[in-house]
Amino acid sequence: MSGERVDRRRRPSSARARWGTRLRSLAASTGLLVRRRARRDAPLLVGWLALLCLAALIAVAVPRLVLDTVDRGARAAVAEVGADADLVVRAQVGDPDVSADYTSLPKIADIARLLPENLPDGLAGVSGAPSVSVLSPGIRLTRAVADPDAARVEAQFGLLGPDQSDGLTIVEGRLPAESADASEIEVVVSREAAEAASLTTGTVLDVPAPSVSTDGSDDAVSARVVGIVASAQPDSGTRCAPQWCDLPTMWAPDLQDSRTRGTVAQLTLLTTAEGLALVQPLSFDPIHASVRLPLHPERFTFALVTTVIDETDALEANAGFLAAGVGATVNVRTDFPDAMRSYGDRAAASVAQMSLMIASLFGALAAVMLLVSGLIVGRRSADLALERARGSSLGSVAVRGLAESLALAVFGVGAGVAVAALVAPGPFVDPSPLAVVCAIAVLAPAVRAALVAREAWSGRRQPANRRDRQLIAGRARVRRVVLEVTVVVLAVASLASVRSRGLVEARTEGTDPLLAASPLLLAVALTIVVLRLQPLAVRVAAAIAVRSRGAVGVLGAAHAMRSVAVLPLLALTLSVGLLLTGSLMVQTVREGQVDASWQRIGADARAEGVFDASTAGQARSEPGVTAASTQLVLTSVGVDSGAASALATMVAVDADFASVADLLPAGTVPDGSALDALAAAPTTDDSLPVLIDARLATRVDTDRLVVVVDQDRLTARVVGTFDGGPDGYLDAPFVYAELDTLSERLDEQLPASTLLVMGEGAAAAADSASGTTEAVSRTAWLEERRDQPLVQGVDRMTQLSAAAVALLAAIALVTTVASGSRSRSRSLSLLRTLGVRRGFGWLLAVAELAPLVVAALVGGAVASAAILFTVAPAIGLRILAGGLAEPALSVDAVTVVLVVAGGLALCAAAIVVDVVAHRRDRPGDVLRVGETT
Template sequence: MTLRLVRKEARGDLPLLACLAVLVLVLAGMCAWAPSLAGRQEDRALRQRVAAAQAGAPLITLSTVPEVFNSGPPALDMATLLGDGRTLSHRLSGSAARHLSFAGSGGYDYNPATLTSPLPPGETGSSTTLAISHLPDARAHLRYVSGHAPADRTPIGAAPQIGLSQATAQALGVRTGSRLGVEFARVPALQRSPDARLVVSGIFRTAAGADDFWGNRPSLVQPSRHPAQHAGGTVLAVSGLVGTDAADRLAAAGVPGPSVTWQLRADLRQSALDRARALSGPLSRYGTDLDRALCRGTDAYTGGESCAVGSQHTGPLTVTDALTPLVGTFTAQDHQARGLATFAVDALAAVALATTAVAVRLLLRRRKAHLRLQRARGASTARLVLLRSAVAWPVVVIAALLGWAGGRLLAPTGVSGTPRPLSAAVLAATAALTVSLLTWLAVREPPRPRRTARRRRTRRPVAGRRRVVVEVTVLLAAAAGVAALRSQGPDWVLGAVPVLLALATVLILLRLYPLALRLLLLRARRGKGTVGFIGAARAAHDAPATGLALFVLVLTLGTAVFGGLVQRTIGDGLAAGAAWSTGADASATTAGDTAPAPDALTGTSGIRTALQHLHALDLVGQADGAEIPSVAVITVEPRQLAALAPHSPLARTLRSALTGPAGTTAGAGVPLPSVVSPALRARERTGGFTSTVEDHGRPPVQLALDPVGTLSAADLRDPLLGPITAQLAPGTPLLITAASADHLMPQQSSGTTVLLLQGDGPGTSTAALRSAAARALGPLATVRTRSGTLSALRDDGLTRGLENVYATASVLAALSGLLAVALELILTSHERSRTTSFLRTLGLSGKAAGALHFLQMLPLAAAAAVGGTLVGVVEPRLMAPTLNLRQFTGGATQPALRTDYALTLALVGGVVLLILVAAATETVLARRRRLGAVLRLG
């Protein structure tokens, strides 16, 4: 075998070798480009979630309280402390110190203090609280319209300076130069409440476009009013900005140290997911490392651990790490998304390799006569296989290298995803070995038959038994793959299960639809026409020969239908997830047992509200006296819920169970009707419950709770429970009772208050909902709107990435499948044309010949449509136990699987149209043949 012979063989196979090269080039390029592209999408999704989380609060903070009473006169040097705090990052281990940086120079906050003077104009029966903060980053987001910013260095003995917003200054009736009297909480060491005087140095206005910054601290911009926690009246809450040394002056006045906070920012600009994972380990040890290095002994004043940041004595250092849990949740969702994406990727690889096999078969068919001649001249099987391999393997290697280089060139850099050279090598080697294997099957010497009389009779049964063994093996492998998927979920190995399912479906179809065609033949024989009979007979005879084309069509169609089902399920589940997260058009959540003023709930027309209080109580069963700790007790007003959501099953259940007759009053000795969860009912099957609620300085309150109903599964999934059950751990026993229980229990700082807000129509604006929520629960309430939540869910990077993967894979698989079907039809067209030519010589008309072509191809189209649809619809339902799409939609339960029937019909129509177009093309080419060509073909 010489190089000249190889070049001669290659020139004759150029079209099909080019087809093989394109397939390998695309596969190798995808292995280099797709992982990096997916990694960029993951990084973008993680940065998106980090940005959304940091909009409410920093993800990583380091805080401590300086000890100002650990020496004779209280001493505090805040400027030095803030500067020394930036050296704390040196305690981070590994590469975390390079990926974390301090945001700004640090700041501090005092607890809200009582403003004693001046009193706000026109205020009676209310109090005013002033929160003092040092926030250096705020200077870039405001502009002083009067006076100047608080000085970072003021003369000793001078009053600390404070800056107020225009709205705050107007509410307090002050201006630049005014003095504020502030009384702080009592200090145990001084046995009195320290007070101080602050001077207003300037009045500022927020800069345009700074809403995102001030969203974390809205009270600095706009004062707010909310109900008092333990007394009547309202509280006017205001905030102000102070300079660096304001803490020093306040410490000299006897005010204890503020909470000093340094914010750490993770550098996630490049390789966000990889960097976030690398930070998890050092962050988990960060607090322990700081305590070990900086904390020694016990402070005599507080009795707690004494630490030192630079030269300043402080309390224990607290590291708040919200990044690691966020990354853990994201990783779990990303793992599910990757598992779903492997179905599309593996299907694309299978279709491409099937197309490769069809191209090689067509190449060998074109070389059939030449191979016979070479065989007759004495060429061995090994020589022929090596000759074909020597022609094809260099093409495969060069195409793989070019595809890999092109994919690396187009792949984005600085992302978490890494190219897959091993996958590219495996795919290229599979394509190359396919050439050698199919060549060997085509040119191998048939086994010499034994000289026995029974050999001819046993040949066909042996081949049939081999086919049965192969089919049973494929069916068992598909069943085992489905069982593995149902038990552990998808991964890069089990992603090939849909390919096995498609192959098993094709094998079943190849058994069934020829049988159905033969049944049709029994009826066609009795008819007068011959076209239908011959078309059905040829379709039944050619069924095994078109098996590879059927496999490609079924797999491509099934993957596209599966992708449409996933996208439709997620799309429909997003609305339910947003409704579950907010409970209504909007929800406001605040810590503690807050009782808004009645006019705060009814002051906005066009908005209906319902209040829910969550308490954690220890219950005692009346029947057996068993204690049930940490029961979630929710108090609601059933009529409010029914007015807010008239069609809610939970509202109907609570209204019928908790609404007593008119004139009934609740008292400590009167059992309160309640509705319990099935888990709580199982703990106490017959009797009621009692609970003792204690409040410092007051006698304990005894509550009696009488269960009158059990929550159904539909009640537990009702969106009205979504915002409040988000505060509970899974499996927490639940009890719902009437709001009259709130009047029996003292107000407490523990628990949660949730306010549901529903607009009377679609015209209710988001701003109106937020304003009503802030007026009812105060400025510290967390407000979520349904429209905003739904928009955030739809824009989630993982969801969009999954849609892009299925769309891209489906398009590429469709193009590859189109090529495979075209090559397969070319490969089998000789037999169909030969049959048609015989009939044409016997007088068959051109129209009848065209009808014959359509009848021969129609069963293939029908089988592909049925098989692909079944694979796409049944496959996700087989793996439903591990197909966790709730991670993308939220909500109480897994969203119901919904087939996109419009997309399915369009795909089925496309497959049928493709095959019919091929039949029409073949008919047109047959009509152009002259009689001589027809006779030669016959």
């Protein structure tokens, strides 16, 4: 034993011990090496942490901003619908023995009490307290004391329930009292109705015919006005108070003129439940009761809109369970589904447009993260090669890389999530972007380090036979070509898919990832194409450069040949493409909104009402008015040519309409030549000169045309046709005539119904014109359209995306400069040893960065043009613009110039920074130490 050598390196005695040894070898010195590298590369790691923070912030905040945009849009859309969106549960009050569909008045109160408990979950969360309204059919009343100057009264009796009592203010008299007198009903009337029908406290209104009672008696019933009231909760202008919505003539009595009966005032009289019981036998028709559930817009989200639409559709089909426990027959009425289905189209359009920008943003973000992680690993390539030389396995290299990247990801991503919670609070809408960021942050540095270590000590064996080597190289080229062609085909397929289906169509489960990623796929395809074409352009420039004196041209050409890499080019191409696409898309929508404002209003201002011949002249005399015209609009006018007939909208214009038409965009009114033909048409015969819509002219015989206005048939003489018309606010097709000529043919002077005003003072002139009942202005419509949450959300997302990609582009350029700094420093030092002055260093930087920037600008511009001309018609730009057709693509030269100038400015700044950074380089040190330190 003493002479034998003892082997101190004993193998582990068990499999568990061997596995432990292997694990310890993988993690050996991990903490020490990570700390040393972190101290040495602190500036780079701080930049990496900042990039991770920005990436996490974008990944968390952007989906929240998208959701917030559609949620705010949903709330605004519900508020716009107003009281029509409320859920109204209706029942018929009457004698249940007469009809099984009738219910008693006490059961209506029970329905209102139980209704919140019986609602589906979605409606229960957005609805308020129920309000009960009961209204009888219209009944003609006569005054007990005749008043020939007063209007006749046609009244509906409403229930003065608790909801109505709380919303009243007594102006005169008192509220109805409970009375046992079966011949008189005490009522109150609104101040507006009292003025319209000349009613005062004490006025008695009789029923002209005997009541229809169940016992056959003919007792007469009268109504006595005991009070005049005012509303304590007046209408807001956008919606009515819930307790008055189903009593339409309570505060707005309707005055109608009749040739046989004179003026008739339709109004509402409020009475008690006992009084309403006396009203019930006065008509064969039942009394209608309504339980209104107001919907609160501030409680809605986009998801709730979809839920409530489904629930209201189900309730309209079967509302029986809402009256469960009461035993009454009810039905449901609401305009919420029909009104809000259009919002789904608008929301899908806004999400589609934001998705295009978001896809490019995340593509640029991923490319920059990979680029920066490659810079960090590249700086450590000598360390990794040294580790492999000393026996470290690839597993241990990967473990150390994972440990460092995981620690950095925790701090960087955690900081980004914390910042996102401050700037955009809310739930995690879509965790997939954050998961991608985390995966890149953890895996990219570690995998890149393992690959660098593997390449440093893994020799590649090449066949000795040249033909075999050529065969291997050819297979590699074929694989690359197949991959590149696949990417290009996939990009083309995505664009074709967007063109055919559109992002707007994919709304049930969100936006189709293939469609939303079309800008990213297109940028990748263009990057491949540029990488294929770039060597040709560089060779041409290099052929010129090498002819210059000295070695600067040769080295510059060499640097230019290897300057364009995949990741920097992809990041910059995506950035340029997003900037151009987003800016030009917003510009297109804004220009489309301007065109839509002309279509929807028809002039700078439009007033509806009853106008005489002097109204247009008075409007033209107002300050800031350049032109004004009145016209009569007649809907559903018959156009008959014998074999064919149609309904059209007739627009009878005055002599001043041509001056207004000259200031309007083409297509919104007949052109000048058609209007001149109408003005010059002779009126000596009995025919009516008209202009007809070109679409209508193809359907009828223009030589045998008759227009039917009310009951009058007028022979028409077509003097011209036109395209377009005011179909933004009127229904096509159109027939134009002169107002005076039409009045002559009908033997009566027809008043105008519409006033069109042009000029800066048009809105004030239209609003103050005599006879105006409603006025709208183009400026107000445009401001309202642009203030919509969906439109503002797209604008805000475009601005934030532009700012983010501009920062990412700057990071990509700085990273590209930093990654090539050692090579340029070595080349510059070599030049200086050959006698070249220090100032020529900027030529190398230009040679390396200029091809990259130019290629990115060209690729981004091509990508933007392809997206705009291929995808834009399919993503609902018309919906957000508000026009009748897709807005024409608007290319803003200023935006293009700013993007190009910004790219060149970033390139210049990077070159200056690089030149300054190498100002103190000493050629001897650089050439002696080399690039591996």
